[in-house]
Amino acid sequence: MRVALFVPCYVDQFYPKVAIATLKLLQRLGLEVEFPAGQTCCGQPMANGGFEHYTAGCNSNFIKSFSGYDHIVCPSGSCVLHLKDHLHDEKQEAEADRIRSRVYELCEFLTDIVDLQSLDVSFPHKVALHQGCHGQRGLQLSASSERVVPFFSKPLRLLQMVHGLELAPLDRPDECCGFGGTFCVSEEAVSSAMGLSRIADYQQHEATVLTGTDMSCLMHQEGLIRRKQLPIKVMHIAEILSGS
Amino acid sequence: MTYNHHKDHSAAAAEFLVNKERVQWHDDALWFVRSKRDKAAFALPEWEGLRTQASAIKDHTLSCLDEYLQQFEQNAARNGIHIHWALDAQEHNDIVYSILARHGARKIVKSKSMLTEECHLNDHLEQKGIEVVDTDLGERIVQLNDEPPSHIVLPAIHIKKEEVGAIFHKHLGTEAGASDPQYLTNAAREHLRQKFLTADIAITGVNFAVAETGSIVVCTNEGNADLGVHLAKVHIACMGIEKIIPRTEHLGVFLRLLARSATGQAITTYSSHFQRPAAGSEMHVVIVDNGRTTQLGREAFRNSLKCIRCGACLNTCPVYRRSGGHSYHNAVAGPIGAILAPNLDMKKNADLPFASTLCGSCTDVCPVKIDIHDQLYQWRQVLVQEGYVATGKKAGMKVMAAILSSPGRFSMAGKLARKMLKWFPRLAMNGKLNPWGRQRELPEVPAESFREWYKREHGK
Numbered sequence: 066m067r068v069a070l071f072v073p074c075y076v077d078q079f080y081p082k083v084a085i086a087t088l089k090l091l092q093r094l095g096l097e098v099e100f101p102a103g104q105t106c107c108g109q110p111m112a113n114g115g116f117e118h119y120t121a122g123c124n125s126n127f128i129k130s131f132s133g134y135d136h137i138v139c140p141s142g143s144c145v146l147h148l149k150d151h152l153h154d155e156k157q158e159a160e161a162d163r164i165r166s167r168v169y170e171l172c173e174f175l176t177d178i179v180d181l182q183s184l185d186v187s188f189p190h191k192v193a194l195h196q197g198c199h200g201q202r203g204l205q206l207s208a209s210s211e212r213v214v215p216f217f218s219k220p221l222r223l224l225q226m227v228h229g230l231e232l233a234p235l236d237r238p239d240e241c242c243g244f245g246g247t248f249c250v251s252e253e254a255v256s257s258a259m260g261l262s263r264i265a266d267y268q269q270h271e272a273t274v275l276t277g278t279d280m281s282c283l284m285h286q287e288g289l290i291r292r293k294q295l296p297i298k299v300m301h302i303a304e305i306l307s308g309s
Numbered sequence: 310m311t312y313n314h315h316k317d318h319s320a321a322a323a324e325f326l327v328n329k330e331r332v333q334w335h336d337d338a339l340w341f342v343r344s345k346r347d348k349a350a351f352a353l354p355e356w357e358g359l360r361t362q363a364s365a366i367k368d369h370t371l372s373c374l375d376e377y378l379q380q381f382e383q384n385a386a387r388n389g390i391h392i393h394w395a396l397d398a399q400e401h402n403d404i405v406y407s408i409l410a411r412h413g414a415r416k417i418v419k420s421k422s423m424l425t426e427e428c429h430l431n432d433h434l435e436q437k438g439i440e441v442v443d444t445d446l447g448e449r450i451v452q453l454n455d456e457p458p459s460h461i462v463l464p465a466i467h468i469k470k471e472e473v474g475a476i477f478h479k480h481l482g483t484e485a486g487a488s489d490p491q492y493l494t495n496a497a498r499e500h501l502r503q504k505f506l507t508a509d510i511a512i513t514g515v516n517f518a519v520a521e522t523g524s525i526v527v528c529t530n531e532g533n534a535d536l537g538v539h540l541a542k543v544h545i546a547c548m549g550i551e552k553i554i555p556r557t558e559h560l561g562v563f564l565r566l567l568a569r570s571a572t573g574q575a576i577t578t579y580s581s582h583f584q585r586p587a588a589g590s591e592m593h594v595v596i597v598d599n600g601r602t603t604q605l606g607r608e609a610f611r612n613s614l615k616c617i618r619c620g621a622c623l624n625t626c627p628v629y630r631r632s633g634g635h636s637y638h639n640a641v642a643g644p645i646g647a648i649l650a651p652n653l654d655m656k657k658n659a660d661l662p663f664a665s666t667l668c669g670s671c672t673d674v675c676p677v678k679i680d681i682h683d684q685l686y687q688w689r690q691v692l693v694q695e696g697y698v699a700t701g702k703k704a705g706m707k708v709m710a711a712i713l714s715s716p717g718r719f720s721m722a723g724k725l726a727r728k729m730l731k732w733f734p735r736l737a738m739n740g741k742l743n744p745w746g747r748q749r750e751l752p753e754v755p756a757e758s759f760r761e762w763y764k765r766e767h768g769k
């Protein structure tokens with residue numbers, strides 16, 4: 066099984082520790098993981114801004130970098146959803162198609178492909194899980210609270226395998242944090258207000274750690290938390306699951 | 310009763326957010342409605358099936374809308390209802406006025422109708438010296454306060470009861486400082502009763518128009534549509550072309566979904582069926598296009614016409630709850646408004662599809678399964694291609710695309726960005742021009758990127 070690691074551009078630059086944790090976690094599970102050096106970005110920043118027609122370069126570079134792998138794993142639900150929905154290339158549509166069906170968000174991969182049943186890590190803290198919307202609603206990483214379906218949550222199930230970890234129950238378990246790509250600057254006031262109400266929810270339930278499947282949502286909330294100097298540590302789920 | 314068109318959504322929302330206490334309360338009030346909706350939906354194990362059915366019925370109806378509209382027209386005419394067709398808002402207003410003029414009507418009572426809001430009927434009639442009284446309590450409050458509704462189901466949700474007290478004190482002469490909802494509601498009831506008794510003509514909206522029977526259904530919680538219609542000699546019902554459903558039995562799907570989605574009630578207090586005028590009175594139905602056939606022709610946006618105006622997507626929207634309905638400067642606010650408004654005027658409403666994080670809660674809550682957040686994404690593409698976004702943004706996006714499509718350029722730019730942040734973090738933070746830093750710190754800059762680390766570790 067050839068597994069490729071896709072590291073979102075901003076994780077590569079600002080959160081290398083998250084990519085390292087993802088890599089180590091996958092390696093510890095006995096997987097051989099490669100990091101294709103030519104990779105850059107999934108193209109979402111342009112596309113969500115209305116510039117999908119500028120993403121052809123990103124798309125062909127992505128296909129060039131990730132052709133031939135059995136699975137492509139990425140520690141971001143948002144980037145994966147974008148690829149699944151929008152990775153196309155007129156010149157190599159068959160390959161684009163193949164990649165779209167083989168790219169996985171980390172928790173999805175650990176659940177559906179690896180079929181992980183237990184983890185030998187401990188993390189004795191009270192943790193709030195922020196469900197990134199694109200992963201949750203788009204990739205169906207967990208049941209959304211609007212839909213009348215039996216509850217499930219892949220990230221939550223994985224966190225439950227961690228020894229000593231206590232999950233903070235939340236009043237609004239899947240409300241958007243307000244990051245939203247360029248939204249976080251073009252609608253700064255709403256974006257920050259949304260983030261602050263998520264944080265109030267974590268505090269209300271005495272969480273000392275905030276985690277999630279998307280570093281972008283976490284970066285925004287961490288920015289708010291650090292500005293207010295609140296006692297909440299922000300960690301990507303890969304960091305907790307890998308014991309790093 | 311017009312919006313401030315000079316402010317885009319972001320600026321108007323920022324203004325709304327200044328009053329933190331109000332925002333908190335607005336957010337809580339709407340979240341409470343959303344929670345009631347959840348309880349009602351989860352009480353029906355068949356909920357998702359109902360949504361699928363409702364969506365399929367609407368899809369089918371839209372695919373042969375012309376036939377169902379004609380069928381409705383024939384059956385309604387057979388029932389003695391006068392049918393009028395209006396191409397746009399102007400024609401709609403002219404038709405309504407001509408009916409009023411023919412009867413020499415001066416006093417009108419109107420129950421809630423988002424279509425007449427969309428057409429600005431009140432302004433039109435008031436200019437002609439006609440008194441129009443909105444009889445839905447929330448609508449009456451915003452009307453007295455000379456502002457448009459901020460929500461399609463809860464028109465005065467942005468106004469606190471103390472403010473209602475002040476508005477009623479000024480216009481209805483209630484005691485100064487009163488804020489008891491019971492007292493205020495009674496005062497409104499008293500006031501409206503006089504209006505009902507003296508009205509010449511009643512105008513209502515339409516929730517559903519049944520093609521096979523030629524009848525219309527109006528859903529209210531206050532019974533104000535019935536009261537108006539039964540006391541006046543003439544009833545004018547205004548509907549968009551998308552209100553058609555083929556058969557009466559389909560109401561069994563839609564009525565179950567509508568009230569549960571809107572307020573968490575099992576059904577609206579009144580679901581009033583109007584099939585023919587009472588002896589000695591007249592009934593008119595004005596069927597309005599006003600851009601709907603254009604939307605029908607836009608494949609990516611067609612199914613926005615499935616909307617039954619339940620308001621659930623507004624209640625669930627984390628952006629709407631924190632920006633208030635008026636920030637959408639359109640009769641229909643919130644996520645559904647943001648995909649309907651650009652159809653009416655791309656230039657004026659180009660900001661709305663960007664007033665979203667694309668979280669998708671609207672799509673999951675929508676009882677007729679409109680893919681709202683996907684349409685927001687699609688509208689962004691259309692608006693950019695049609696040239697409705699700032700050129701600066703375009704240039705920036707081009708640079709970003711060039712950097713992100715090349716590993717070499719990406720590594721270099723990344724290095725540069727990290728250096729800049731390290732050197733000038735405070736500058737970037739405090740600059741008035743940097744919206745990120747207004748309430749947020751930037752991430753701490755790592756010494757090396759992942760790819761640099763990987764290269765070092767793996768010697769490649």
Ligand code: SF4
Pocket residue numbers: 570615616617618619620621622623645671674675676677678679681
């Ligand atoms: S789009 Fe859907 S949720 Fe929103 S008002 Fe219309 S029917 Fe209701």
